[in-house]
Amino acid sequence: SLSDRITGSFKQLRGKGRLSESDIDVTIREIRRALLEADVALPVVREFTAAVREKAAESLKSQALNPAQQVIKIVNDELVEILGGDTRELHFASHPPTVIMLAGLQGAGKTTLAGKLGKWLRERDNKVLLVASDLQRPNAVNQLQIVGQQAGVDVWAPEPGNGVGDPVHVARSGVEHAKANHYSIVIVDTAGRLGIDEEMMEQARNIRDAVRPNETLFVLDAMIGQDAVQTSIAFRDGVGFTGVVLSKLDGDARGGAALSVRGVTGVPVMFASTGEKLDDFERFHADRMASRILDMGDILTLIEQAQKAYDEKEAEDLAEKMAEGSFTLNDFLAQLQQIRKMGSMKKMLGMMPGMGQFRDQLENFDEREVDRVEAIIRSMTPKERNEPKILDGSRRRRIAAGSGTTVQEVNSLMDRFEQAKKLMQHMSRGGGAPGMGSMPG
Ligand code: GDP
Ligand code: MG
Structure with a gap:
């Protein structure tokens, strides 16, 4: 795994008092290989290793007492940096409701996220409405209704008058309903496909233009590997998004997707989804992800x-x-x-x-x-x-x-x-x- 490889490359350094330039080369090569194997996108790997090399060379010049420790710190800091630093807060509309649209491939975890985020926001004193704009799969509306019930929030579903068979109409009428009934948050669930698809992108764009979301969250399955890059770029160009939610981080995802999506699009990861239950959801913390990748133990997650x-x-x-x-x-x-x-x-x-x-x-x-x-x-x-x-x-x-x-x-x-x-x-x-x-x- 990524963490094992990086840790492994440090093992060689730990035994030494001082680092030479060739030590750094060896380490950089190991880190590079480890990142690539963890499905981090090549341009991100390049940027990352270049930054580490530069900073490591500086610390080499200063001939500090414990250079290996310093390199570990450099890698950690660089990981935090590339993962986006501090967690960004959701932007709330100055005139409620705040509209949050979800986008992503089928199976990424959008509908589950609607429930998780809905519950999370309800617990923070919001009146939340989930809007069922995925009319692609026969069961999608029903799934959102169940999730809404579990989350303790209302669901706006297609009905005669709200729009039937037309996801854009459902989205628009949902936001109208939220305005009239003083909801503070509207979360619009949308349809995905198994692969990137122009028709799906167009539908997502149309929904976006109809509801003018304050936030568009791109939901990305952390286990998707190298495809993360291509998918992220397609959604960035096709719909655009303001935040990323990584789902399925409970699996053996190696952090590659997290590094890639942020590195390639520059959009921060805001939340992490870590299981099928509605409470398996938390703010994304770059520093914790970095130490998880480095295998330093995730004490804060433990406490949580x-x-x-x-x-x-x-x-x-x-x-x-x-x-x-x-x-x-x-x-x-x-x-x-x-x-x-x-x-x-x-x-x-x-x-x-x-x-x-x-x-x-x-x-x-x-x-x-x-x-x-x-x-x-x-x-x-x-x-x-x-x-x-x-x-x-x-x-x-x-x-x-x-x-x-x-x-x-x-x-x-x-x-x-x-x-x-x-x-x-x-x-x-x-x-x-x-x-x-x-x-x-
Ligand atoms: P959508 O097609 O994007 O709406 O995806 P769904 O919300 O329907 O999720 C697809 C599947 O992934 C479902 O079986 C979910 O229970 C599961 N799922 C969603 N998020 C997570 C997660 O964070 N961890 C795990 N283990 N499963 C998840
Ligand atoms: Mg869904």
């Missing part, structure tokens, strides 16, 4: 995943309980289940930077420990869970027997629980956020 798995309401309740010192084993159990939701713990830990040196501990990390903890708590009566101080020797023996563990294991869990509780009280007094302080293991 943890937060997402953690229901917000529950978190609030928990924070309150912590502050009051009334955090119980029941809450602890609920928290454990939240941790489980985040998926395999080993995988989670593996995502953290610098965890390589803890590989041995990782290997020994036993997920069954979580099972044991759960079994112990489940073997307690509700009263015991709420008032652990009543757990005397005979109760502990009963619980150990009931959970198939030992009294020592029960004791050890109770010790850790008390420690975690103290830590949490301490944290909430200090104003810290509820963390994973009680994670067992």
